[in-house]
Amino acid sequence: MSPDFLERLCKIAGADNVLSEAGQTWAYGYDNSRRQAQPGAVVHVQNAAQIEEIVRLCHESGVSITARGKGTGTTGATVPLDHALVLSFERMNRIIEIDTANRLARVEPGVTNGELQAALKPLGFFWPPDPTSAAVCTIGGNLAYNSAGPRAVKYGTPRENSLGLKAVSGSGEVFATGCNTTKGVVGYDLTRLLIGSEGTLAIITEATLKLTPLPEAKCTMQATYRDIESAAQAVAAIMAQPVIPCALEFMDGTAIKMVREHADLGLDESVGALLMIEVDGTEKSIAEAAEAVATAAKCGNCLSVDIAQTDEEVQKLWKTRKALSPALRTIAPKKINEDVVVPVSSIPQLIAGLEKLSAKHxxxxxxxxxxxNGNIHVNLLVNPDDEEEMKRAHKCLDAVFDLVLSLDGTLSGEHGVGLEKRDFIDREIDPVALRLMHDIKKQFDPANILNPGKTIPPLESDTGS
Structure with missing residues (x-):
């Protein structure tokens, strides 16, 4: 970046908030994928007015911008291509307002999910999205990826739990979306459009979030099955009755076998699939609700349904699921982790197809x-230093995506697209829809400076094909 550009950037944000030396900026060039790139510079933004000026400067200078929270994403969306300027939101982390009477909170994008939940809990509320990285991931990142977590099965994703946004377009124009009420149909729904767009349409500077009262009680249970077909049958039965669980987690036989090799789980050798289920509600209704879900879970080749009665039993039931990540890190610390979604009824075909691909490759x-909600994390256990194995893995992954689409699924549930899945997207999105998306991008970001090269593949006309 030119000295003149950096000088103007320092005047806007303050010299202490701008990093330009390679040794300083390198740490802001990665995310939780295995990708990394050298930023042209890094600026720690502190307010919306600064962002407006910075975007206008970049629009005028033709400098690309990549917005970054804590870098917990897995798809390369926050990796700054072509020495882009990284906007770091670490210091833009105020909870501006919590309005319990209207069940909303206004926050800056650098607030972490965990910080917001901690502030809401004493007031009897929570924000439903709960990604695994909730302790460190930011609200801005949750919105950029539409990251949800286990509670989405009952409470929805950030799209269903956000009322409005304040943002800056790629030309440096400030605008607001949505409203402070749960009903409102004035104009197009730009809020839902921006959520999940990975910083390619606008830079979010503030979010108004919809809050939910904390449940009075929660019940945890574990159901085991002889095979995946029975587990999927149980999932369909559970989701077809009136009581919606607040978590419905799945592990296949390979995952169970792997965990069994690293921890004493007390699971019978005949267990071929497992469901972890949580139900929440009022003190008066929780027992009846849990019984309804447990009854639905007892179908097919169900081996057991254990309902926890104490906190100690809750921890014991979750032991299997919590032991999985350490086991995976031990066996394959650099695994390929993809999150795909298929209709619930197609889970057995997905798992059967994945088993065939595993053997083939x-x-x-x-x-x-x-x-x-059919959101399955598919983990390919590989050694990235083994060139031959990685070639097989990429062929396998290509076939995994074809399998998902053949089952009327989608290639990403909550991890986003970024760079990792960008070149597969045109398999799912038809040419007309893709062209419309490019047109939308041009309206929001005419100079193509906002996270260029991410989320959607280029049109054939753009590549000279």
Whole structure:
């Protein structure tokens, strides 16, 4: 970046908030994928007015911008291509307002999910999205990826739990979306459009979030099955009755076997699939609700349904699921982790197809995830230093995506697209829809400076094909 550009950037944000030396900026060039790139510079933004000026400067200078929270994403969306300027939101982390009477909170994008939940809990509320990285991931990142977590099965994703946004377009124009009420149909729904767009349409500077009262009680249970077909049958039965669980997690036989090799789980050898289920509600209704879900879970080749009665029993039931990540890190610390979604009824075909692909390509695949909405995390256990194995893994992954789409699924449930899945997107999105998305991008970001090269693949006309 030119000295003149950096000088103007320092005047806007303050010299202490701008990093330009390679040794300083390198730490802001990665995310939780295995990608990393050198930023042209890094600026710690502190308020919306600064962002407006910075975007206008970049629009005028033709400098690309990549917005970054804590870098917990897994798809390369916050990796700054072509020495882009990184906007770091670490210091823009105020909870501006919590309005319990109207069930809303206004926050800056650098607030972490965990910080917001901690502030809401004493007031009897929570914000439903709960990604695994909630302790460190930011609200801005949750919105950029539409990251949800286990509670989405009952409470929805950030799109369903956000009322409005304040943002800056790629030309440096400030605008607001949505309203402070749960009903409102004035104009197009730009709020839902921006959520999940990975910083390619606008820079979010503030979010108004919809809050939910904390439940009075929660019940945890574990159901085991002889095979995946029975577990999927149970998921369909659970989701077809009136009581919606607040978590419905799935592990396949390969995952269970792997965990069994690293921890004493007390699970019978005949267990071929497992569901972790949580139900929440009022003190008066929780027992009846739990019984209804447990009854629905007892179908097919169900081996057991254990309902926890104490906190100690809750921890014991979750032991299997919590032991999975350490086991995966031990066996394959640099695994390929993809999150895909299929209709609940198609889970058995997905798992069966993945088993065939595992054998065909000689790649171990472990599956777990959010069964209630068909969001399965497909883990290819590989050694990235083994060139031959990585070639097989990429062929396998290509076939995994084809399998998902053949089952009327989608290639990403909550991890986003970024760079990792960008070149597969045109398999799912038809040419007309893709062209419309490019047109929308041009309206929001005419100079193509906001996270260029991410989320949607280029049109053939753009590549000279």
């Amino acid at each position: 000689d790649i171990m695949i472990v599956n777990f995830g959010h069964a209630g």
